Amino acid sequence: MSKQPATAGVSPRESEILALVGEHRTNAEIGARLFISVRTVETHVSSLLRKLGAADRRGLADLAARLARPAQAPAVLPVPLSPFVGRAGERAALRAAVTGHRQVTAVGPGGVGKTRLVLAVAADLAGAFPDGVWFVDLVPVTDPAMVVAAVAAALGVGEQQGRGLDDAVPAALADRRALLVLDNCEHLADGVAPFVERLLARCPRVSVLATSRARLMVPFEWVYPVPPLSLDGESDAVALFRDRAAAVGWTVEDAQAEQVADLCRKLDGVALAIELAAARLPALGLDGLVAGLDDHLRLLVGGYRADDRHRSVRAMLDWSQALLSGDDLALLRRVAVFVAPFTAPAAAAVAGFGPLRPGHVVDGLARLADQSLLGVTASAGGTRYRMPETIRQYGFEQLTAAEEEEVAPGRHLDWCRAAAEELAGAMGEGWRVRFDAVADDLRAALSWAAGRPDRRADAHRLALLLGRLAFDRNLIGESQSRYEQAAALTGDPGALRQAASVAACRMRGDDAYRLWRAAAEAAGDTPAAARDLATAATTWFRKAGAFAHRPPRDEPAALLTRARELAGDDPAAHAAIALADCAAAGYAFFAERSADAASWMTGLAGRAVDLARALGDPLAEGAALFALTGAQRQAGDEVAAAATAGRRVELLDPVELTPAVADELIDALLIATATSIGTGDLVAARRWGRRLRDLPLLAEAGHVATSRILMADALAGHSDDVIAASGRFLDGWTAAGRPAARNFGPAAAAVAMVHDLRGDRAARDEWLAVLDRMGVTTEERAGYGPAFAAIALLHHGEPALARDRLAAPGAWRTGILMHWHVALRVEAAVLAGDPEAADLLAETRPAVAGNPIAGALLDRAAALLAGDRDGIRATAAAFAAAGCPYQQERTLLLAGGS
Known part of the structure; x- marks a missing residue:
């Protein structure tokens, strides 16, 4: 429970209600939480509006949030191990600079004390930043493009599907009054400067305090030169x-x-x-x-x-x-190649070569630590050593004087490659911790090797490994960039294909399309290029909603023409082309929507499945089954489509989760959940939805899976579960920046229906407004909206209105709830006394064959039409078996129960 506001004149019960209003709970949710009636909640809310002088519920929620907010967020700053001495004047001057300017850079030479001064000032100012003071150490970061990743890690912000860290970090700080401390920026100015500019433009209440050896050279920067310690008198x-x-x-x-x-x-x-x-x-x-x-x-x-x-x-x-002794000197300069804390075995592997004596490394590390040249940290993985950055740079320069400037970094590269190979082959418990411990060194080694022609092959291999490891660590933005880096090093089309698949997982249609075309170009005039071109064309059709700027309509046709020219006798190329033909046919179907077109699509898809199956490639077959599922749905065979969708998941399930497989599996689970809902198999729908929710790749985008589960639970009648999950869904969508998301329309409509069933019209209207904010058009809602509305109208005893709502022509004929729609239309006609109800019942039965819930709805309608109360009650068992308690209870009510 949130902290209760201490407001004069507000009773303890009203304080509880005010806190829940601040959490944007509806009256029904508040009533359920506090075990009071909705009417009682309404009375207390009216009282709170009067007592607190709020104009409306939104104003009351804002007031509650302010009252519940802690007086001061904790400062997330390193704790110095020794006291801060002196610098009273500099401390006051820098404090005033940060108070008066949004971006301040403390500039000075290495070792002058910039970090300690900045930490002291940040601690002083913690009270002025109620949403927190956050510290980011940029020392381990060697790539300017990874600045935002370091900041995200400090803030605890993760990447989300369809939304990279460049957007996630500003979104997390958008309305915060916070101070971000960026330490050691000098080697990353090209990455820090644009990041800070974007952050301050999008986060008007955020301030940045940076340390650097040189100015960041941005127009809004206020530079504070950090002087040496005073030297006069008792200085x-x-x-x-x-x-x-x-x-x-x-x-x-x-x-x-x-x-x-x-x-x-x-x-x-x-x-x-x-x-x-x-x-x-x-x-x-x-x-x-x-x-x-x-x-x-x-x-x-x-x-x-x-x-x-x-x-x-x-x-x-x-x-x-x-x-230092000669051996200690050699050790000092050689371990300077590590950019992150390292272990003694790692140091031995990198630095343990002549003239350093065997066995000297462990003792030498201890001596260097005693002389404050290394820091020592105990961790779960053992003792780690860290060299202060100034000393590390000095030691690295000494490698040249010792003529080891290629040997030590080369051994570091070899160690990093071996560590990456080991990580790639062992994904057990503690894997993420082990990866995080070496990730910055992997990146640094890759950066060093990429600039040396003689180590390009090593750099290519390490880039591929880092691309895969970053993907497994759910750093999918970095994964894509590493695969692209690998391709740039050697022109490897395979790396471009991996990058394209990662882009698809990120819902970056533009990137996926570009990278498949680049892979084709890198492959030359070969059948492999034909496969890439066909896949690029398929991406144009299948990922239509993931493009920011979709290429012209004639491009996919041109790609397919060229693919056919290059395919030769290659079976995989012909399978890829067949899949692209299916995608193009599905796109064209929406313009024609005829029975002949649907039949033609089914034939195309069947051929694509046969070609893919002959390859023995589960991924290719899974993609072909996607096409077949779509064709079956367009032909009106929902039951067959659901079976095909389930088969597709089962086919992909045991396959190693590479980027390409992950993209296909996410799509397969989404479609399997949807088709199970459409055919009334709510038990399977919940099973597929939970599988989707538990995919690590969707850890930061759980609302994607929750959207499907919401539909299944709403139709089943698990209203409490819907209310609870709807908050998580809305939080996830909001955290993603509230993007246009037409695919989430059915979920929002389902939540609105549940609130309607519970009698909370205000909450229902709020969720219908969410549909507007998602950019869902009236035409798009017609595929499922009438069915949800009819369930609520029938619940409230308005069958004539439900019949009229369901009778209108529209997209429901190919929508996910088509079976539900036509079965509910029969019930509405019967209850409204429609003289054509019997004929409608007869013509509807064949259309819903194989759907247990729709079939039970028709059986109940037939019993209602005949006035057979025993027959009505008999259908309750069918609803119970199908996992639909709402219709089970409604059956008893229609049979004359209470």
Whole structure:
């Protein structure tokens, strides 16, 4: 239960009702939740409107949401392991900058203390951002295109079918007053800048605080240069040194204060350099620190290493490096190839080559951690080591000096490829955790290899593996891009086909069509190209609703012409062409809708099935069965269509879930659920719907499966289940950005009917308004709307209105509820005393053969017409057996019960 608002004059019961209004519950839902009548709820809502001065229910819901919102969302920030020292002036100045500007970049050299300052300021400002302060570490990200994925991971936002992360992240923050902290942006400016611009344009109450070594160069950016720690008097730099020295058990005496101040000046006030210097006190003492640092600074004057970006930190790191053994130096630079936390075995595989002594890696990692050059983290997968980014970049540069700039990254690439191979072959428990632990290294290794012609084959293999792993991890946007990257590396048409299938799973018709055509081009003048061209044409027809900009109508015909030229004697090519012909025929049927056209379509589809079955390819046969299902439905044979749809699911079910199979299986389950509803097999419909709901690929788009289950439950009479699931469905559709979704029209109409049956006309009208927001036209509603409306009209004792509503011609003749429609029309005619009811009953029976619920409706209508109460009661058992308790109860009522 939501937090109860403490509002003067509002009773405890009214507080409960107000909280549920804030959750957008209907009066019926509130009554059911609180075990009170709908009329009592209406009375309390009227009282709340008066007491709280709200204009209407929407205003009351907004007020409830504000009252129930916690005073402050928690700040999702890393917890520093050491205290923040000094910088009072900088802290106040940066705080004021963030308060006055929506995008602030804290700029300064590596190690100057940007991250610690920003974390302190973000914590200070947490109260000003009631919807949260979110921290995103961009260090592990090597690809600018993955910035949005890193932000999404920090926010807990996932990709949804038909909607990528570029839209999901702004949608999640659209109405939030939140602060997003982006740390270490310098290597990703090409990705961060456009992301921030899109985010701020779409989220007017969001602010961004970034750290970078250089400006992001966007027009709305407010730059705050982070200076070194103050060096005058008892400065911030000296205070930091004292604090960190105390942490390692060393007390700086007052007599040493000037010497410490001198050391801090030589370190240019760079916080990281000061901290690492203080950590060496137990080993070297203050005199040793000063002497060693002086020597190294002199070596760096005027050379390549005296660049503005790294001068102070490089001096400190050169000095720190001089204190390491030769083996530790080699280990430090070699493990710098890891961009994410790594294990000791991983380090041994990458860094364990000569002249590093065997067995040195584990001990060496411990020594590097003791000297603050590595961080240590305990995790479920064992101890992991992480190198701070500044040190990692320094170490990576040292590979060149040691002439290992190809060897170490090459071994890292080999390790990443082996790790990816292992992940691809072992999808058991903990797989996702293992993938997440190495994903950033896989991406970094791929980026390195892709730029080297001699490693292009390795890059191609790793891109393919990462495409598959990302798909299995439900990162389907990245999966598509990795397959496309693999294709770009070698011109591999197979990679383009995989990318096209992933695009289809994402409901990206434009991309799927483009990629199938690109695969054909890459395949050359071959039968394989014929298959690709035919599949592109099929995509044009089958994925019509998934195109943002559909190509011209004449393009598929041209593709099929060229496919026939290239097919030769290849059976797979001819099967693909036959499938495309079926898709084109189905598209043309809507213009003709004749019995001859339906028969011709069925013949085409049968031939497509025969050709696909001869290939022994379940995927091809499944696609052909889709065509046959459609042809059977257009011919009016709903029972055969349902059987074919079920056979298609059973065929695909045991096949490994590749992108192509996943696309086909999702479609198969959707159609199997729909055809089962149409033929009155509600038990099967619920079974298929649950299977669809449980597919991992739809984890972020559960409303797709819920839409079918809603229909089945509404027709069965499970009204409580419908009310509960309708909220989840609406939340999922809203989270997806409320896209135009005509396929969801039957679900919304079903929920509206349930509210109508429960007597809640206001809720019914709200759900009919949802149909409008989904972009469902009046003509499209005619396929199912009359049947839902008639059930409610009959329930309320208005058979004449139900008969008139069902008598109108329209799309219901080929709609999903055609059997239900004609059977309900007979019942309405009987109850309305229509003199033609008997004739209508006789002519309807053949049309619904094989549908147990429609058949029982006709049996009940016949008994009603004959005045046979025993006959009426006898049909109750048929409804019970068919899983339709609503019609079972209605039967008893029509037989004279209460």
